[in-house]
Amino acid sequence: xxxxxxxHNGYYYSLTRNMLLVIILVAIMPMIVVSSxxxxxxxxxxxxxxxxxxxxxxxxxxxxxxGFLKQKLGDIRLLGKTFSYEELRDESFLRDRLELLQEIxxxxxxxxxxxxxxxxxxxxxxxxxxxxxxxSNAKWFQMAMKSDHVKSDVxxxxxxxxxxIIAVRENxxxxxxxxxxxxxxxxxxxxxxxxxxxxxxxAFILNRRGEFQTKPLFDLIANKEPYTDFxxxxxxxxxxxxxxxxxxxxxxxxxxxxxxLKHGDWLLVYQQKASDAFSDLRRTLRVTIAIxxxxxxxxxxxxxxxxxxMVNRVAxxxxxxxxxxxxxxxxxxxxxxxxxxxxxxxxxxxxxxxMVEEAGWIEDLLEEEEFRxxxxxxxxxxxxxxxxxxxxxxxxxxxxLLSFARKTDSRIQDVQLNDLIExxxxxxxxxxxxxxxxxxxxxxxxxxxxxxxxxxxxxxLLNLINNALDAMExxxxxxxxxxxxxxxxxxxxVEDDGPGIPEANIVRIFDPFFTTKPxxxxxxxxxxxxxxxxxxxxGDIIVKSTMEVGxxxxxxxxxxxxxxxxx
Amino acid sequence: MxxxxxxxxMGDRMMSEKDNSxxxxxxxxxxxxxxxxxxILTKRLGKxxxxxxxxxxxxxxxxxxxxxxxxxxxxxLKMEDMDGIEVLKIFKKAYPEMEVxxxxxxxxxxxxxxxxxxxxxxxxxxxxxLEDLIKKIHQAARKGG
Numbered sequence: 001x002x003x004x005x006x007x008h009n010g011y012y013y014s015l016t017r018n019m020l021l022v023i024i025l026v027a028i029m030p031m032i033v034v035s036s037x038x039x040x041x042x043x044x045x046x047x048x049x050x051x052x053x054x055x056x057x058x059x060x061x062x063x064x065x066x067g068f069l070k071q072k073l074g075d076i077r078l079l080g081k082t083f084s085y086e087e088l089r090d091e092s093f094l095r096d097r098l099e100l101l102q103e104i105x106x107x108x109x110x111x112x113x114x115x116x117x118x119x120x121x122x123x124x125x126x127x128x129x130x131x132x133x134x135x136s137n138a139k140w141f142q143m144a145m146k147s148d149h150v151k152s153d154v155x156x157x158x159x160x161x162x163x164x165i166i167a168v169r170e171n172x173x174x175x176x177x178x179x180x181x182x183x184x185x186x187x188x189x190x191x192x193x194x195x196x197x198x199x200x201x202x203a204f205i206l207n208r209r210g211e212f213q214t215k216p217l218f219d220l221i222a223n224k225e226p227y228t229d230f231x232x233x234x235x236x237x238x239x240x241x242x243x244x245x246x247x248x249x250x251x252x253x254x255x256x257x258x259x260x261l262k263h264g265d266w267l268l269v270y271q272q273k274a275s276d277a278f279s280d281l282r283r284t285l286r287v288t289i290a291i292x293x294x295x296x297x298x299x300x301x302x303x304x305x306x307x308x309x310m311v312n313r314v315a316x317x318x319x320x321x322x323x324x325x326x327x328x329x330x331x332x333x334x335x336x337x338x339x340x341x342x343x344x345x346x347x348x349x350x351x352x353x354x355m356v357e358e359a360g361w362i363e364d365l366l367e368e369e370e371f372r373x374x375x376x377x378x379x380x381x382x383x384x385x386x387x388x389x390x391x392x393x394x395x396x397x398x399x400x401l402l403s404f405a406r407k408t409d410s411r412i413q414d415v416q417l418n419d420l421i422e423x424x425x426x427x428x429x430x431x432x433x434x435x436x437x438x439x440x441x442x443x444x445x446x447x448x449x450x451x452x453x454x455x456x457x458x459x460x461l462l463n464l465i466n467n468a469l470d471a472m473e474x475x476x477x478x479x480x481x482x483x484x485x486x487x488x489x490x491x492x493x494v495e496d497d498g499p500g501i502p503e504a505n506i507v508r509i510f511d512p513f514f515t516t517k518p519x520x521x522x523x524x525x526x527x528x529x530x531x532x533x534x535x536x537x538x539g540d541i542i543v544k545s546t547m548e549v550g551x552x553x554x555x556x557x558x559x560x561x562x563x564x565x566x567x
Numbered sequence: 568m569x570x571x572x573x574x575x576x577m578g579d580r581m582m583s584e585k586d587n588s589x590x591x592x593x594x595x596x597x598x599x600x601x602x603x604x605x606x607i608l609t610k611r612l613g614k615x616x617x618x619x620x621x622x623x624x625x626x627x628x629x630x631x632x633x634x635x636x637x638x639x640x641x642x643x644l645k646m647e648d649m650d651g652i653e654v655l656k657i658f659k660k661a662y663p664e665m666e667v668x669x670x671x672x673x674x675x676x677x678x679x680x681x682x683x684x685x686x687x688x689x690x691x692x693x694x695x696x697l698e699d700l701i702k703k704i705h706q707a708a709r710k711g712g
Contacts, residue, residue, distance in 0.1 A: 346645075346672050353694030354603040360697055361607055364614050395694055402672070 012311050019307035027299045035292055039285065046281045054197075054257045054277070055241040058270045061195050061203065062241070062259040068191060069151055069166075069262060072108065072183060075101065077149060077168045079112075080179040085172035088114050088123060088179065095125040101181075110163065110182040115141065117176045126182070128159055140165045144178050151262060153207045154185065154214075161185070164213075189214045192268070198279065201272035205261065206231075213266055230258040230267055245274060327535075341512075341525075345398035352398070356391035359384045400525055415450040415457060417483060417490060417557070418443045424458065425481065428465050435469055436476030444483045447490055448559050452537055457557070460530045460541075464494040464553045467526065470517070471498030471551065489539065489556040497550035501543070509543055530555075593708045594636065597621045598628040598654065599643040599670065608641075611697060617704070625649025629657050637662075639707045641700070643670045643693075644678050652682055659686040666707035670695065 079088075079097060088094055094112050101109045111126020119136025135141040140152035144167040152165040167180035192214040195203035205213035206227050226246055233242065243257045253274035261268050275282065363384050371377060425439055432439050450457070468479050480495040501509065508514045510531040515524030534541045538558045545551040595617050599605040605621040612619045620635065622628045625648050632640070640658055644651030651669065658667055666688040671679045679690035688707045691699055 349672060349694055350601045350604060354601070354607060356694060357604065357607040357611060357697065361611055364611060391694070 012315055015314065016307050016311045019310060020303050023303035023307060024300060027303065028296055031292065031295060031299075035288060039288060042284065043281060046278065050255075050277050050281075051243050054255065054270060054272070055243060057195065057197070058203070058257045058259050058268060059241050061192070061270075062261060062268050065191055065205075065261050065268065068188070072181070073149055073151060073166050073168070075105075075109075076166050076179060076181050080168045080170045085114070085170065085177050091123045091125060094123050098125040106187070108184055108187045110184045113180045113182075115167075115178040115180060117145070117178075122177075130158065133158060138165075140167055140180070141178065144169050144180075145176065151265075153211065153265075162215075164188075195270060198272060198276040200276040201270065203268060203270040206267045206269060208265060208267075226254075226256050227258075227267065227269055230256070230269070234260055234264055234267070341401040345401040348394065349398050352391050352394045356388060359387040359391070400529075412451050413454050415452055415454045417447050417450055417457075417492070420454065420458060421461065421481060421483065421492070424461050424465060427462070428469060431466075431469055432479065435473045437469060437472050438478045440478060440480045442480065442482040444485050444490065447483060447485065450490065450557060450559065452557065453533075456533045456537070460533055460555060461492065461494070463526045463530050464555070468494055468496035468498065468551070468553075471496050475499075477550075486556070488559055490559060492555045492557065493552055494555075495550060495552040500547040500549055501545040501551055502547065506543060506545060510541075593617045593704060594638045595619045595704060596628065596632060596635070596637040596640040596665075598625070598640060598646075598651075600624060600646040600648070601643070608697075608700075612701070612704075615701060625651070625654045628654055632658065632662065632665075637665050639688075639704050640665055640667045641670060641704070642667050642687075644675065644682065645672055652678060652685065655682050655685055655687055666710055668700070668703050668707055 079101075083093075083097070088097075094114065098109060098112045101112075111124065111128060111130075113121045113126070113130070113133075114123040115121050115135055119134055119138070119141050121130060121133045121135065124130050124133075138157070139155075140150050143152075144150040147169075149168045150165070152167070154162050154164045156162060157165075162185045163182050164185070165180050165182055167178050169176050169178050171177070192203050192205055195201075202216065203214075204216040207213050208231060210228055210231070226244065229244075230242060236242070237258075237260065239260075241257060241259045243255065245253055245255050248254045255272050255274055255277050257270040259268045260266070363381070365371070366374075366377065366380060366384075374380075421441065421443060425441055429439070465479070465481070472479070475498070477497045480493070482495075483490055483492045485491075505514075505516060510527050511524075512528040513524040514528075517524075531541055534555060534557075540556040542554045542556075543551065544554070593616075595612060597605055597609060597612075597619050599608075599621070600623050602623050605623060609619040609621045620631060620637070622631050625646050628640075628642070642651055642654060642658070646654075655667055655669070658665060663686070667682075667686070669679050669682045669687050669690040670693050671690055672693055676690075676692070679687075682690060688710065689703055691703060
């Protein structure tokens with residue numbers, strides 16, 4: 001039985017588990033798939049958006065910077081074209097021009113200088129004492145001699161401060177001369193430094209050799225690989241913007257956006273850590289995952305509760321079914337046995353009746369004169385009386401058999417339980433006295449009126465009392481009869497302290513024809529009939545027995561009318 | 568419990584015999600398909616001063632009743648050829664003044680009660696005590712007579 005229970009539990013356990021898995025799978029899988037698709041789409045579009053934004057930003061600044069440089073060159077060119085070499089050689093005139101420029105543009109132009117074709121500065125206006133400086137070896141000078149204007153890289157030069165030069169070449173009497181201006185590094189640097197997004201985004205400018213033309217906001221260490229790669233590929237994005245993502249030395253993903261300046265001489269680079277650029281995306285991702293986890297936990301909990309509840313319901317339904325099956329088997333068994341019994345009883349009744357009547361006929365005849373005073377007359381009479389008695393016994397047996405199949409009087413009546421029990425006790429008192437049994441009665445006060453068949457209830461209780469007395473016949477003992485209200489039932493207990501019933505017999509005790517009494521003493525139908533009757537009433541009968549201690553029968557009788565099935 | 572002590576039996580019997588001697592013999596039609604039972608009952612009732620005609624089928628009973636004038640019919644409800652209740656209906660229709668005592672098997676009281684609704688005098692469960700039957704027959708005869 002325990003084994004059976006074990007496999008049952010295993011079955012329900014696996015049922016719970018399967019149900020749990022199915023519910024979780026069905027609920028979570030679509031959520032994961034949909035969320036993944038949405039997240040993926042969001043990721044792509046967010047990347048595109050960020051890239052587009054950065055490209056636009058860099059492109060705008062490229063135009064700004066290019067425009068700035070072009071404008072400054074234009075100013076200097078205008079100066080060179082408007083005024084002659086002679087006029088500009090005059091340092092006070094030159095200083096006036098510088099002041100005018102500074103008045104218009106602010107401190108963008110640091111100084112102005114006029115250089116002759118040998119590289120000697122012939123006039124200078126500015127804060128430094130450069131006097132007749134010689135620029136014949138300066139790179140910008142050499143370039144300016146070749147092309148008619150030049151924008152130099154940033155360099156330290158004679159003054160030891162980073163700056164760059166804008167220079168234009170003009171002719172005076174067939175001799176070339178150069179007007180040059182120094183652009184303030186700080187003012188230029190601000191143009192680039194102002195490009196700032198998030199915490200890690202910043203911009204800077206490199207020349208073709210990879211030297212910084214502006215001061216990067218953060219120290220950039222050694223690895224200039226991405227920048228040189230940009231420079232190598234420069235033809236491919238002549239006018240446009242190029243964007244790449246690459247891991248830096250520390251393993252962080254970095255976005256690099258680059259655009260060419262100054263006709264490909266300089267490279268404007270904007271860089272930002274991907275984690276910073278996509279921080280909104282990250283946040284969304286984190287929130288989404290948190291929500292999914294939460295939903296997942298909810299689903300698991302609900303699935304667990306749901307499957308547990310469903311399996312419990314299934315288990316109780318199974319149990320009910322099992323009980324019903326048992327009851328059906330029991331009822332079927334009783335019914336078929338009853339059928340058989342009533343058939344036999346009817347068959348036997350007639351021959352027995354004839355035998356008894358024939359015996360009666362002999363008795364009638366013995367009354368005739370011829371037999372009077374016969375030697376064996378008394379013996380005949382005794383034998384005939386015996387036939388009668390035994391015939392009556394047969395009749396009782398067949399009546400019992402027929403009661404088993406069909407109820408004698410199953411009319412529903414109002415029954416006062418206590419009166420009925422008292423009556424039965426009174427009926428049994430003589431027998432109890434004879435068997436040396438004390439009877440204790442402990443009844444529920446004012447029990448509700450029962451609506452049952454009085455005859456049937458009598459039959460049940462009398463049967464139980466008789467059985468109890470039988471059990472204590474040899475040894476004597478105590479019979480306790482009690483009644484008690486328990487919810488919708490009245491429970492009558494018939495308790496003896498006889499020898500008890502062995503466990504092997506307990507399971508068969510309500511089976512028809514099962515008896516432990518000697519042959520001829522019991523039919524084995526009493527308890528079986530009781531069982532049938534009480535079940536029909538909608539009640540129950542339970543037996544508890546301990547060897548050497550005694551046996552208790554509990555009869556549960558339903559109180560409310562609705563509880564009982566109509567007879 | 569039935570009253571079955573020998574003295575009581577004797578008293579009962581003597582009384583019934585006395586009754587018989589005073590009145591004319593009661594004519595009884597006994598219908599039972601158990602031949603042995605019908606025959607022995609015929610003998611025993613005959614010895615107690617009744618004129619008993621035994622028949623063994625329902626059909627025979629219906630035929631016989633037309634020829635004779637019976638006071639009381641004792642009718643077994645369970646027979647092979649006809650349902651006792653059907654026979655009863657015919658009896659009561661043709662001879663309403665004849666009283667009918669039904670014999671039923673134990674547990675077939677329902678049929679017997681149905682019979683009473685159709686006008687039967689009373690019923691006894693088989694196997695019955697002879698004295699009970701005789702008592703019932705006398706009661707029926709007095710009522711019908």
